[in-house]
Amino acid sequence: MPSPTPQPDYVLVRPQMGENIGAAARAMWNFGLDRMRLVAPRDGWPNPAADAMASGAGRLLDEAQVYPSTAEAVADADFVLATTARPRGLTKPVYSPEAALAETAERTARGERVAVLFGPERAGLENADIALANGIVSVPVNPEFPSLNLAQCVLLTAYEWRRATAEVTPRATALAGTDWANQAEVAALARHYEERMDAAGFFFPEHKAEGMKLNLRNLWSRMPLTRSDVQTLHGILRQMVRWKDRGG
Incomplete structure (x- = not known):
């Protein structure tokens, strides 16, 4: 019918x-x-x-x-x-x-x-x-x-x-079982990278360090990161540090 x-x-x-x-x-x-x-x-x-x-x-x-x-x-x-x-x-x-x-x-x-x-x-x-x-x-x-x-x-x-x-959505993102990362999660990721990069001597020369850190924070805030992305990036950095500490 x-x-x-x-x-x-x-x-x-x-x-x-x-x-x-x-x-x-x-x-x-x-x-x-x-x-x-x-x-x-x-x-x-x-x-x-x-x-x-x-x-x-x-x-x-x-x-x-x-x-x-x-x-x-x-x-x-x-x-x-x-x-x-x-x-x-x-x-x-x-x-x-x-x-x-x-x-x-x-x-x-x-x-x-x-x-x-x-x-x-x-x-x-x-x-x-x-x-x-x-x-x-x-x-x-x-x-x-x-x-x-x-x-x-x-x-x-x-x-x-x-x-x-019918309502047709012109553009959407399929999140594949995750959610968008919130500001606190992105900020924690930024701090993690900043700390490790600082320890590695990345922010050199010293008088440019603050500007380099600001650019890096701005980079993270521009990126549309999911919680899964944040976890992956944390994991990558931890594994690189472990590899270095093992004398890799």
């Missing part, structure tokens, strides 16, 4: 290969979309090749709704977007994928039903299909090679849907 989360219907118009339908289902489910509609699939439905390619997203294929025409597939939609890479000579708003799925998110949140059309692999949507849409989604591809695989286009728009509806 489709998830209750408000979301668009992804409508694959006259898809030609079962493998691409399965790959599209997988791409949809990667980003939390599970409402697939099929318009007159060339090889009939169901299609074993689609099941093999769906790889864990078979539920979408089982629940996919099949329609004989694009008009019937979008009859209950309040807003329809058509994906195409080529100029069509039709006067319509043209959206980037980011803007299109942001608008889709706003409309579905208001309770509207939105359908996104994807054309067959060989030539994409026909003008008769696009004429049913309220707007066009145009992907900024290489103009010398504008053709996108069906599943790639589904994946691209599904990703933009996810960006529009």
